[in-house]
Amino acid sequence: MNKNLLLAAVSLVALSATAPALAADLAARPYTKAPAMVAAIYDWSGxxxxxxxxxxxxxxxxxxxGFGRDGSHDATGGTVGGQIGYRMQSGQFVFGVEGQGNWADFSGSHVGALTGNTNSTKIDSFGLITGQVGYAxxxxLLYVKGGAAVVGTKYDTSFGGVSLASANDTRWGGTVGAGLEFGFAPNWSIGAEYNHIFLGGNDRNLTGPAGVLAVNVKQDVDMGLVRLNYKFGGPMLGRY
Known part of the structure; x- marks a missing residue:
């Protein structure tokens, strides 16, 4: 047999024997399932x-x-203050307690229908102690709140710019409200809130150069607030 033909035949046999092994080496690697993605959720607890x-x-x-209505007015103005609280989240429900204190300048006046005097009121401070229930x-976070309120009020009656009688008062009442809060960065949130304070009627003796004037002043307060909060602790937790 020709020597070259013999070498070719041997090479062909060797190639046939190694082909299955080469094919196995070149086979695609088995698919490995990627780990489940973690969906980050905001944690309102803390x-x-x-x-x-x-x-x-x-x-x-x-x-x-003893005489009747001497008139009414709206006392309006601005307010600024702070709050501190604690929240606990269970599923999508959020429960919390909060204390809030504010300086205020809600002032107004009217001319009395019976006396002809200028009757003035000014709310210069208030505090709220409330519980919260929310859904995140x-x-x-959307929440409602309710609890107790304490308000610092000044009363004055005057004529021709001269004060005739006045009094300061600290009044307790109730409050309800609702708010919407948005966590915009780790540990930081901003929101808007509405509050109504129920004060009811209150008998006061105003004193001054004119002597003693017994009045009953009934007040309610409505206000809108923008709030910025910093929460201590980690803002996120992972969920698979």
């Missing part, structure tokens, strides 16, 4: 502290004790 500011209006109705969609 202590927080913040600032707030906005405006409000107090409806004040003046009665002369990740980093968006």
């Amino acid at each position: 202590f927080y502290i913040g600032i707030n500011g906005g405006g409000g209006s107090s409806s004040a109705k003046w009665d002369l004790v 969609w990740n980093n968006v």
Whole structure:
């Protein structure tokens, strides 16, 4: 047999024997399932502290004790303050407690129908102690709140710019409200809130150069606030 033909035949046999091994080496690697993605959710649990500011209006109705209605007015103005609280999240429900304190300048006046005097009220401070119940969609929280309110109020009756009688008062009442808050960065949230304060009627003796004037002043307060909060602790937790 020709020597070259013999070498070719041997090479062909060797190639046939190694072909299955080469094919196995070149086969695609088995598919490995990628790890499940982690969906980050905002966690509202923890202590927080913040600032707030906005405006409000107090409806004040003046009665002369024993004589009747002497008129009414709206006392309006701005307010700024702060809040501190704690929230606990369970699923999408959020529960919390909060204390809030504000300086205010809700002031107004009217000319009395019975006396002809200028009757003035001014709310210069208030505090709220409330509980909260909310529902969260990740980093968006909608909540309602309610509890107790304490308000610092000044009363004055004057004529021709001269004060005749005045009094300062600290009044307790109730409050309800609602808010919407958005977590825009790790540990930071911003929101808007509405509050109504129920003060009811209150008998006061105004004193001054004119002697003693017994009045009953009924007040309610409505206000809107913008709030910025910082929450202590990690803002996110993972969910598979």
